[in-house]
Amino acid sequence: MNTITYTKHNTLLGEYQIKKLEEERSFLDLIHDHGIEGFDAPCGGNGTCGKCRITIVSGSVSHVTENEKKRLSSRELSAGIRLACSCSPRSDVVIDLSHHDLESAVISAASSGGRQVSRIKPRITRKPLDMLPDGSLEDQRALLSKAIGNASASLSMKVPSALLSSLHSHIGTEADLVLKDGVPKRIAHRGEKLYSIAVDIGTTTVVCYLVDLEFGEVIDNFSGLNAQKKFGADVISRIAYATSSVEQQVRLQRAIVSQIDSGIRALAERHTISPEQIMQITIAGNTTMMHLLAGADTSGIAASPFIPVFTDFLTVPAVELGFTFTPNLEVELLPSVAAYVGADITAGIHVAGIHVDNTPSILLDIGTNGEMAFSISDHIICCSTAAGPAFEGANITFGTGGVRGAIDTVKLDDHTVSYTTIGGIDPIGICGSGIIDCVAELIRTGLVDYTGRLLTPEETDHPGIKYCDGDPVFCITALDEESADHAVYLTQKDIREVQLAKAAIAAGLQTLLSEAGVAEADVEHLYLAGGFGSYIRPESAGEIGLIPKQLVARTKAIGNSSGEGAVRFSCWEDHAHDILTVAQHCQYIELSGHREFQDFYIQEMLFPMED
């Protein structure tokens, strides 16, 4: 009796080979019999939904049914697309399920706000060298042609010499030809796992993700403060450092490259991975971080009219950048939009999925700059506002980053203050989310009025309000002490810093809404990108007017979408192309000198009045 042999040609939902059967069974039955995950037929195989599309790659199958003619276009039919429920094999057949999955991926991305990653066409594919058809006088195709399949001829088919010299000896063995974007790269043993490194270079923090390419899963990461930090805390000070001499620019480049290089080495050692098993390094970050990594001049970014050296996607040989552990790899730099809308934002737009939402949605990344994107029908508008570093704790008397001991939540009532710290230890300062919480509570309780003025001890009996060096302050800690000397407190100047920062971001949002002609009430989702976005409480952000109050309930933090975008870019062809497309469809709105923005900025300087 003939048995059915399913052979996974490709990783995940790629190509499957089906041996000729003696009994007639539909492809849908065969797919279900063999427990292939991720392939759905919503109507249960009744032929009514038209969703169970497969592509016949080779082999002979049953005739097109009337039902298929109704549900598939003639273009689809001529491309070999069939309904799995209505079609069955007539010979050994290879089918491709990736098309089906691509569609379902887009649907799930749209309906879930982009937080669910479906498995679609991988960038790294493996072709088993023991499964190639034998050569014959009827099939004289070259070994490489058979292994690659019908790639279209292009001028960018760069193949390593070692592969050409060793391919022949691996044919018929338990080895796979590994292709990246359809171009042969190396030969791997059947059991050898392959990885990519995805990196998010934040101005403050750098995270390297080790990604298992078979499943597109992050299996470990290595993170730390950006090694460039000692040369400047923020983007502008690093640009100042880099542009003062070539040596200093090179020093910044070496710092970040060697940090990532060490990260890769550490991850590889931890998981016993050889450099050859790593297929690429994919990097996202803001435009300045990308420039400093690439060794590009950043002076154009710092000053009007803010012209970067590059924004398009490009790859650079790792060895040229100074990578030593994996010198032969390509370093992929995700596309940016402008000097202050970087690859972290294009990655974020993709991960949030606002460009495939059918409703107006916003992505907001709060840092020293508030970077934001707004999707409307077929394009995306985006801008960046200079919020200043108040939300990162800089320029705030007791401000600090999100470190152990930082006050991260604050609650007030008439006579007490309660707070939490990161790590639950004694407070050493206050970080961004604590600052927003505290100011929100001060407004809610009337201790700060809508102009931002902090009440004096004469005007209130709240024990947090004290004098310090003659000016009123609000103490979060040490309320029972007479003086503010041992307390963590906010000053009037601190509150002014918060006012300026929130005004910039809120005015940016209003400008985008106005440019798009969309009312606040019509915005469906507001996604907060970045680490900071995960920590702030939307209610507090609404209270201080950082985000519109009506959108508080529709606000959702999506975490490190820059890193997540880099991970997806490194694994999935469809995601990579989506990010390239996002970058091309983003229209940047320059706010400096933008009349409407200035009007909004002045309006938003005030805190919201009670409803």
Next chain:
Amino acid sequence: MNTITYTKHNTLLGEYQIKKLEEERSFLDLIHDHGIEGFDAPCGGNGTCGKCRITIVSGSVSHVTENEKKRLSSRELSAGIRLACSCSPRSDVVIDLSHHDLESAVISAASSGGRQVSRIKPRITRKPLDMLPDGSLEDQRALLSKAIGNASASLSMKVPSALLSSLHSHIGTEADLVLKDGVPKRIAHRGEKLYSIAVDIGTTTVVCYLVDLEFGEVIDNFSGLNAQKKFGADVISRIAYATSSVEQQVRLQRAIVSQIDSGIRALAERHTISPEQIMQITIAGNTTMMHLLAGADTSGIAASPFIPVFTDFLTVPAVELGFTFTPNLEVELLPSVAAYVGADITAGIHVAGIHVDNTPSILLDIGTNGEMAFSISDHIICCSTAAGPAFEGANITFGTGGVRGAIDTVKLDDHTVSYTTIGGIDPIGICGSGIIDCVAELIRTGLVDYTGRLLTPEETDHPGIKYCDGDPVFCITALDEESADHAVYLTQKDIREVQLAKAAIAAGLQTLLSEAGVAEADVEHLYLAGGFGSYIRPESAGEIGLIPKQLVARTKAIGNSSGEGAVRFSCWEDHAHDILTVAQHCQYIELSGHREFQDFYIQEMLFPMED
């Protein structure tokens, strides 16, 4: 008064910048005023031919006229295509003339049998860095984006790190960004010339061409006998050598790489060219030569079913192959069709232009294998026959290559023999063209009958026919001597070798004609490729039945079309894509075991009878 400034943006017919004018003048007038070559308006600017298409790259121009609406599709209009005769600038404008030239190039290639090379879109382009529009708040495009133009986003945008770090400092200077296939490669000074190296690796001879990329012209070459020759004279003996051990395979690879490397070095020294000025190395040759260069296993080529490792176009890093003078370049390997229809033939098909001829045409390359291609409507069929080395002088008693002293033409009358030698010196042997001439004359004069039998001295009084070791021979030299001891002669066995060789090639041609269902009389052109093809006299080839007699007058030698194809591939995008397309559209017909071929082979063993 404003003046018109034309600035060549690109080499040749690429982009031109036009400064705003005070008087209204059509683009056609401006183009003619400034003597731009290669741009034709067949109707003389009357607006009736619709041929003077240009593309408006940027700037404002006059409105679309009714005439343009009639002659251009809406798709063309929306792509910015206009008629130069009916459109004039309204501001500073950049126009692109390459589109126009592309069309005219295709037309001229078709009408001239492909022997005329027009200047079309170059693969290497230069963007002047002193002509980029200044950045402004309205135009914040990155420097690289402005320099590249609107390239579509792709995953293969590999940029050298050195370019990213130096681009900024060259903006506004008299330097050009150099792009290869649209990907930025380096920065060149305005006056710095750029070159490519095109190589034809023949089994016998290797030629390296130095190509000036501005004009697509070969300015020098370096040639020599293939350095692998000492390891085997022909393809089969080299494969035998290569496959007996890895060391021997490497030895063959080193021999050819170091030969080409030295050739490049010699050409560079001769013309004072630095390695950076050379943009690529482009190589054509038969499939075995390509494999030996790439270090790929050739055992599959030697034995049935004749499976090569690769046939598709690919590039390999020069350093990996062992190139030392230009280690950073890509070595481009032109596409082949099969084990015995190599890149020399795909290049030859392109150069002969048989695939764009509207009439059935044949390309024939005679060597140890007779390789041939026949174009019919939308595809090309090709095959290879094992002719053996008789036409290269091997296995012929006095046979020799085309060297000084080789008899290269022979003429008989009833009592004399006249001949010429290469270099006009005393004869040392007879080369392929002399052999064909001599056999043709023997047939014409009846000294050899149609079965190939040489008359004996008893049967003729021609002084060339003598005995030698008891067998009749035909002496070409020393006719006045009694014995053949000091003569250059052909033996009966030599004539049998010629019979076998010509039968293989003639049968191959007949098989292609039969497969295509085309009669000999309907073949319009027979192009002879390769050095040998240039030397043989078509009349003699027709006399011995090597080519059909009716095609003698339609036979044309096209020289080293393999090298010429490599030169074109290295210079022109359109030619490169054409060669890729040719390779994809070639259908290979395997003659071993081909029934009809065997019948033809037996028929063609006989020489043609007198008409």
